[in-house]
Amino acid sequence: MLKLDSKNFQTHYASIFVKALYSFGLRHVIISPGSRNTPLTLAFATHQNIEKHIAVDERSAAFMALGIGKYCDQPAALVCTSGTAPANYFPAIIEAEKSGVPMIVLSADRGFDETNTGANQWIDQSNLFGNKAVFFGHAHVRPNNPNDLSRLNYLAEQTWWSAVHLRGCSHINFPFSKPLEPDTEFLSELPGFYSDSGENTNDKTQAHLSTWHPPISAFEQLNKSKRPIIVCGPGTARHPLSDVFELFSSLDIPILSESGTKPQNSTGKFVYGFNTYLRKSENCESLQPDLIIRFGDEPIGIGLLNYLKIHSNVPVIHFYDRGNWSNSNFATETRIVVPNDVIIHPPVVNNNQMDRTSWLTDWKTAESKFLDFHDNWKFSNDTFRDGDVHKIISESIDLDEILMISNSFAARDIDLFGMPGLKDNQIFMNRGASGIDGITSTALGIALASRKRVTLITGDLALIHDLSALVTITNQKSIKLRIVVINNNGGQIFRMLPVFASNEYFAHYFETPQHINVAEVSRALGIKSICVEHTDDFKNALSIEDQIVLIECKTDPSGSMKLRSELWS
Known part of the structure; x- marks a missing residue:
C-alpha cells in the first residue's frame, strides 16, 4: 500500500492520473526536463508500459506529440514545467486543432501560495491556449480527500475523451508545491501500483460498437447525378471517415485527392495532376460537375480551389468528423457528421448505377495530357x-x-x-x-x-x-x-x-x-x-x-x- 504522507501525496495523485490515462489507451509521453513537473515526470518514469521520450525544447516536443497523434490517431501526452515552458507548445496545439489531431498537455504549475504574489516563474496558466484547446482543467487535489481522487479519475476520462472525440488538445494544469520529490520507498512501490492497470477500459470493442450508415438521401441524390466528383480534403484518411469514403469510391466516380488525403490501400478512380490543369478556367468549365461529394477539411491546391470556386453553385454533400466549418466558397452544402466509435455499413438503397464512362473518360483525358509531359x-x-x-x-x-x-x-x-x-x-x-x-x-x-x-x-x-x-x-x-x-x-x-x-x-x-x-x-x-x-x-x-x-x-x-x-x- 502506498504511503500517502504530505511528501508523497503529489506524486501519488499524479500516478493515479497516469494510471487512468494508460487504461484509456495512452502509450507515449514526451517529457521536457524541469523541477516543478517532478511529480508528473516520476509518475510516468515508473510506468513500465508507457514509452517515454525526452525533448529539451518544448516546441519540438509538442510537434513530436503531433506526429505520434497523426500516425496513431491517439493522443500522446506532453509534460513540462511551469512558466514559459507550456507556452512553447502553442504552435503545435494550433496545428492539432486545425487538423483534428488528438493531443494531451500536462503542465506543472506553482501552488496556490505562489499565485499572483510575484513568485519566480509563475504565470497564469489558466486556459493558456484559449479556444485552441478543446478541453481545459485544473488538477488541484487536496490531501486526504477521497472525493478529490475520484474527481481526478473522472478528469482523466474527460481529458482522453475530449482529445480523441473533439480532435485537438486537452490541457490539464497541475499545481504543485514543495517538496516535490517523494521518498525512495514510495517511488519503488509505484511499478507495483501500476501492475494491475487494465488496458483500454474506456475503449469499445467492435462487438459493442453501434452501426452507422450515410443517409439514404445522399445515395438517392448520387443516383440522379451524371457528373459527380469526389473531393478528398485533409482528414479523409482517418477512421471512420475513410470507411464512408470507401462506400463511394467503389462507384466509378472521379476522385480528386491531394497528397496526404488518400486513405491507405484505397482503390478507386483517382485522378492525378488536377492541381495543374484546373488552374485554367476553360478546363474547369469543360469538366463541370453536377454533384460534389466532399470528405474532410478544405483542400489546399490552387487548381482544386479554383475549380470549387467556379462551381460553387453545384450542390455539395460534405462528410466530416468534427465540428469545424469548411466551406470557403459558401456553396450550398448538405453537411453530414460521421460519428466516432461506429461501424460503417452501407444503407439499404437501390443503387441505380448510371453509366458515367464518358464523364470518367473526360477526366482521364485531361490527366493523360498532363502525364505525357510529366513522364517525359x-x-x-x-x-x-x-x-x-x-x-x-x-x-x-x-x-x-x-x-x-x-x-x-x-x-x-x-x-x-x-x-x-x-x-x-x-x-x-x-x-x-x-x-x-x-x-x-x-x-x-x-x-x-x-x-x-x-x-x-x-x-x-x-x-x-x-x-x-x-x-x-x-x-x-x-x-x-x-x-x-x-x-x-x-x-x-x-x-x-x-x-x-x-x-x-x-x-x-x-x-x-x-x-x-x-x-x-x-x-x-x-x-x-x-x-x-x-x-x-x-x-x-x-x-x-x-x-x-x-x-x-x-x-x-x-x-x-x-x-x-x-x-x-
Whole structure:
C-alpha cells in the first residue's frame, strides 16, 4: 500500500492520473526536463508500459506529440514545467486543432501560495491556449480527500475523451508545491501500483460498437447525378471517415485527392495532376460537375480551389468528423457528421448505377495530357532542380516507407512531381495551419510511433525553424529517419508573388537566403550527412542504409521555377 504522507501525496495523485490515462489507451509521453513537473515526470518514469521520450525544447516536443497523434490517431501526452515552458507548445496545439489531431498537455504549475504574489516563474496558466484547446482543467487535489481522487479519475476520462472525440488538445494544469520529490520507498512501490492497470477500459470493442450508415438521401441524390466528383480534403484518411469514403469510391466516380488525403490501400478512380490543369478556367468549365461529394477539411491546391470556386453553385454533400466549418466558397452544402466509435455499413438503397464512362473518360483525358509531359521531362546534367528531388524519390523508395512532407513548395511539388509514383505510400503533412515550424519534429514523432522508415522532404528554412529536433534525433536508437533537405537558399515560394518583380527588396525581406551549410550543421550534432548537387549523386545517397541520415540537396531555384512553370502551363 502506498504511503500517502504530505511528501508523497503529489506524486501519488499524479500516478493515479497516469494510471487512468494508460487504461484509456495512452502509450507515449514526451517529457521536457524541469523541477516543478517532478511529480508528473516520476509518475510516468515508473510506468513500465508507457514509452517515454525526452525533448529539451518544448516546441519540438509538442510537434513530436503531433506526429505520434497523426500516425496513431491517439493522443500522446506532453509534460513540462511551469512558466514559459507550456507556452512553447502553442504552435503545435494550433496545428492539432486545425487538423483534428488528438493531443494531451500536462503542465506543472506553482501552488496556490505562489499565485499572483510575484513568485519566480509563475504565470497564469489558466486556459493558456484559449479556444485552441478543446478541453481545459485544473488538477488541484487536496490531501486526504477521497472525493478529490475520484474527481481526478473522472478528469482523466474527460481529458482522453475530449482529445480523441473533439480532435485537438486537452490541457490539464497541475499545481504543485514543495517538496516535490517523494521518498525512495514510495517511488519503488509505484511499478507495483501500476501492475494491475487494465488496458483500454474506456475503449469499445467492435462487438459493442453501434452501426452507422450515410443517409439514404445522399445515395438517392448520387443516383440522379451524371457528373459527380469526389473531393478528398485533409482528414479523409482517418477512421471512420475513410470507411464512408470507401462506400463511394467503389462507384466509378472521379476522385480528386491531394497528397496526404488518400486513405491507405484505397482503390478507386483517382485522378492525378488536377492541381495543374484546373488552374485554367476553360478546363474547369469543360469538366463541370453536377454533384460534389466532399470528405474532410478544405483542400489546399490552387487548381482544386479554383475549380470549387467556379462551381460553387453545384450542390455539395460534405462528410466530416468534427465540428469545424469548411466551406470557403459558401456553396450550398448538405453537411453530414460521421460519428466516432461506429461501424460503417452501407444503407439499404437501390443503387441505380448510371453509366458515367464518358464523364470518367473526360477526366482521364485531361490527366493523360498532363502525364505525357510529366513522364517525359528529363533529368538535366546541367542543373539540379527541386522537381528532380521529388521525382527521384518517387522512383526509389519502398512502398512501405512513410513520407512526411513540409509545407511551402514541398507540399505542392509532391503532387506536381511525385505523383502518381507515390500514390501507394502513406503521406503526412501539417496542413492545418500550414506552418513550416516543427516539421522535423513531426517526422520524428511519426518515426517513433510507426517504427518504420520515414523519409522527410523539407526545405532549408523549415529545417532552420526546427534545428533543436536534430538534437533529439541524435539520441534516438530505434528509429529509421531519412531527412532530405531541399536547400534552394531561402523562401523560393515567394517567387510566385508579384513582389518578386521588386528586385530591390525581394531577396532581403522575402526570400531571406541563409547561406547555411546544412550538412555541416547536422554532422556537428552527430548525424550522418551528405551534400549532393547532381541527380546521380542524390540517387546514390538514397541507398545509404544508416538508420538516421540527412541528405542536403543544393538545387537551382531559377531552374526549379522554370520547370514548374512548364508543367503548370
